[in-house]
Amino acid sequence: MKASLDYILLIVxxxxxxxxxxxxxxxxxxxxxxxxxxxxxxxxxxxxxxxxVVGSRGHQQVxxxxxxxxxxxxxxxxxDEFKERVPILGEVTFANVIGYINPQAQxxxxxxxxxxxxxxxxxxxxxxxxxxxxxxxxxxxxxxTLNSYLAQQFRNRNDLGLMLIFFDGxxxxxxxxxxxxxxxxxxxxxxxxxxxxxxxTAQGRSSRHIDRIEVLVLLDLIGARNPKFASFFENxxxxxxxxxxxxxxxxxxxxxxxxxxxxxxRPAGGFTDDDHRPFLEENVPVLHLIATPFPTQWHTPNDNAxxxxxxxxxxxNRIFRNFVYQYMTRHSVPVDLRFRHK
Ligand SMILES: *[C@@H]1O[C@H](CO)[C@@H](O)[C@H](O)[C@H]1NC(C)=O
Ligand SMILES: *[C@@H]1O[C@H](CO)[C@@H](O)[C@H](O)[C@H]1NC(C)=O
Ligand SMILES: [Zn+2]
Numbered sequence: 580m581k582a583s584l585d586y587i588l589l590i591v592x593x594x595x596x597x598x599x600x601x602x603x604x605x606x607x608x609x610x611x612x613x614x615x616x617x618x619x620x621x622x623x624x625x626x627x628x629x630x631x632v633v634g635s636r637g638h639q640q641v642x643x644x645x646x647x648x649x650x651x652x653x654x655x656x657x658x659d660e661f662k663e664r665v666p667i668l669g670e671v672t673f674a675n676v677i678g679y680i681n682p683q684a685q686x687x688x689x690x691x692x693x694x695x696x697x698x699x700x701x702x703x704x705x706x707x708x709x710x711x712x713x714x715x716x717x718x719x720x721x722x723x724t725l726n727s728y729l730a731q732q733f734r735n736r737n738d739l740g741l742m743l744i745f746f747d748g749x750x751x752x753x754x755x756x757x758x759x760x761x762x763x764x765x766x767x768x769x770x771x772x773x774x775x776x777x778x779x780t781a782q783g784r785s786s787r788h789i790d791r792i793e794v795l796v797l798l799d800l801i802g803a804r805n806p807k808f809a810s811f812f813e814n815x816x817x818x819x820x821x822x823x824x825x826x827x828x829x830x831x832x833x834x835x836x837x838x839x840x841x842x843x844x845r846p847a848g849g850f851t852d853d854d855h856r857p858f859l860e861e862n863v864p865v866l867h868l869i870a871t872p873f874p875t876q877w878h879t880p881n882d883n884a885x886x887x888x889x890x891x892x893x894x895x896n897r898i899f900r901n902f903v904y905q906y907m908t909r910h911s912v913p914v915d916l917r918f919r920h921k
Contacts, residue, residue, distance in 0.1 A: 582889070587808070589707065598763075598828070604659075604802075607869065610632055611799055612895070613724060613725070613901060613917070614724065614785070615724065615893065615896065615897065615899055616720065616723055616724050617893065618721055619719075619723045619724075620716055620717075620720040620892075621643050621895065622785075623648065623716040623720060623723075624693045624712060624713065626640075626641070626644045626715040627641050627644065627645075627712040627715050627716055628706050628708060628712045628883075628884060629641065629706060629860065630696055630703060630704055630706055631694065631695060631707075632668075632695065632697070632698045632845060633665075633668070633672075633695050633698075633747065633748055633762075634668060634672065634709060635823045636669040637696075638696075638706045641769060642658075642674050642676060642694070642747075645676045645694060645715070645719075645745050647723075648719050649676070649678035649719075649743065651714070652678070652719070652722045652723060652726060652729075653680065653681075653726070653729065653730055653734075653903060654678030654679055654680055655678070655679045655682050656676065656677065656724070656889075657676075657677040657678075657679070657780065658674050658675070658676055658677075659675040659676075659677065659766065659767055659770060660672060660673070660674040660676075661673055661904040663762060663766075665747075665748075665752045665759070666751075666752040667698065667700075667752045667753055668698065668752055671764055671890065673747040673748045673763050673766065673767065674742075674747050674763075675744065675745065675746055675764075676694070676747075676748050677743070677744050677745070677767075678722075678742065679687075679740060679742055679743060680729055680733065680734070680740055680741040680742070681733070681734070681735065681736055681737075681739065681740030682740055683737065683740070684736060684737055684739050684740035684791075684893045685737060685738060685739075685778050685784075685791065685913060686738065686739055686740070686775075686791050686792070686793045686913050686914070687739065687742045687791050687793065687810075688740075688742070688793060688794065688796070688906055688907070689741045689742040689743075689744055689792045689794070689795045689796065690741070690742070690743050690744070690796050690854075690903070691743070691744040691745070691746060691795060691796065691797045691798070691825065692711045692714035692717070692744075692745060692746070692797070692798045692852055693711050693714075693715075693720055693745070693746040693747070693748075693749030693750075693763070693799070693855060694711070694715050694745045694746070694747065695746075695747050695749060695750055696710070696712075696713075696750070697710065697747050697750040697751075697878060698750065702880050703878070703896075705880060705882070706804055706882070706883055706884075708876075708881055708882050708883050708884055708886065708887055709750070709800050709801055709802040709803050709870075709874045709876070709877070709882055709887070710742060710799070710800055710878070710882055711798070711799050711801075712802075713801050713868075713887065713892060714724040714798035714799055714801050714802075715745060715800030716914055717798060717801065717895065717899065718743050718745075719895055720857060720896055720900075721742065721896070721900050721903055722741075722743060724896075724900050725778045725900060725903065725904060728742065728904065729741065733907055737916050737918065738912065738913070739793075739907060739909060741903075741907070742792070742796075743750055744767070746761070746763040746764045746767070746854045747762065747763035748763040749761055749762075749763065749764065749801040749853070749854050749884075749903060750798045755852070756763070759851075760857060761854050762851070763854070764855070764856070764857050764858065765857045766808070767857075767858035768789065768858050768860070768861050768863075769857070769863050770786070770791035770863045771786075771788045771819075771861075772787050772788075774787070774788035775787070775788065776791055777789060778791075787861075789843045789858070789861050789863060790862070790863075792840060792858070792863050792865055793864065793913070793916065794815060794818065794863075794864045794865065794914075794916060795855055795858050795863050795864070795865050795866070795916045795917070796818075796865075796866045796868065797853060797854055797855045797865060797867050797869070798827035798867070798868045798869075798899075799853055799854070799867075799868070799869040799870075799871055800869050800870045800873050800874055800877060801868070801869075801871065801890070801891075801892075801895060802873030802874070802887045802888065802892055803813070803886065803887070803888055804839075804874075804888035804891060804893055805839040805843050805891060806839075806870035806888055806895070807841060807842055807870060807871060807872075808822070808842050808843065808845060808868050808870065808879050809845050809847035809848075809871065810843075810844075810845065810846050810847060810869075811847045811850065811851070811866075811867045812864070812865055812866070812867070813846075814864050814916045814917065815916060815917075816846070818866050818906075818916075819842070819844075819866060820844060821902060821905065822842040822898060822899075822902055823842040823843070823844045825901045825902055826831055826840065826841065826842045826894075829894075829897055829898060831871050833857075834897060835889035835894045835897065836893060836894055837891075837894070837896075839891065839894075841891070841894065841895065841898075842898070847867075847871060851867065851869055851871065853867065853869060855867055863900070866919060909920070
């Protein structure tokens with residue numbers, strides 16, 4: 580019984596992948612409801628692009644900004660606050676910020692980034708533009724540009740909700756290790772795996788809130804010139820392929836700038852440790868959108884506004900917005916990309 584149900588869910592997942600692979604390219608565009616709003620992107624980035632080491636004033640300001648932005652975009656917000664002792668700084672207060680549209684839905688599409696900036700004793704002005712102010716501004720901008728759709732057709736759907744997750748404490752305080760890194764994501768994955776799923780009684784549904792996440796899409800290290808994104812996980816390669824196709828279609832219709840092809844139709848090979856690790860360990864499918872190789876300014880004082888590459892940022896925003904829109908408009912039944920259940 581269990582096995583055959585898994586099998587059915589797998590088939591549904593595969594059908595969804597095929598559907599993505601055979602994507603009709605019809606409604607891809609940058610016209611309403613998918614038009615750019617770069618003024619909004621810029622003001623979001625400006626608000627986030629400050630030193631925001633956990634426990635600092637900038638950190639508190641950005642945290643408040645994220646909550647207020649989510650509320651004004653119609654999201655129900657959750658702040659997952661906790662205290663923990665960390666190397667160098669001692670006890671600090673972390674806070675993951677989460678926004679939900681359709682919190683009552685059976686499943687969710689989760690989009691994530693981290694909003695803390697790395698602590699450097701010798702560089703208190705470090706702003707982490709690509710790491711990850713730009714990815715966080717991209718998530719807010721995706722919600723802003725899709726807002727009329729999210730507020731109308733998408734609103735009150737029961738099959739799918741949208742989660743935006745702004746993780747805190749991704750950065751190591753001393754040296755990256757399993758324990759000195761991804762503080763916020765470890766806390767949230769634990770919390771969501773212990774929270775019950777109200778749909779658990781329905782046949783075949785998991786008993787854990789965390790399993791309502793169909794896929795966690797994690798953005799990191801974006802905003803530098805000519806980024807390249809390959810596919811890290813087989814179970815989300817269909818979604819990665821749809822990004823490749825959306826980029827192709829937008830380029831063919833003259834809606835992208837320059838000629839860098841950022842989404843590569845190939846496996847990344849290897850694993851890059853990041854906020855997705857605790858979710859992956861709880862069996863959540865992950866689409867990891869991290870530029871590899873990393874931007875040359877990574878973890879240096881040059882990871883700032885002056886070294887951002889605007890055509891790449893605008894292109895990413897356009898492709899990503901179409902991807903999210905496609906996921907939502909094509910979704911009707913639960914998508915299960917898990918190879919096996921625990
Ligand atoms: C956003 O900021 C970039 C970089 O400063 C600038 O080139 C662009 O014109 C700005 N866009 C808007 C709409 O203000
Ligand atoms: C997805 O596939 C990767 C291997 O590509 C595996 O490590 C991971 O556990 C899989 N996750 C799920 C949820 O199936
Ligand atoms: Zn970093």
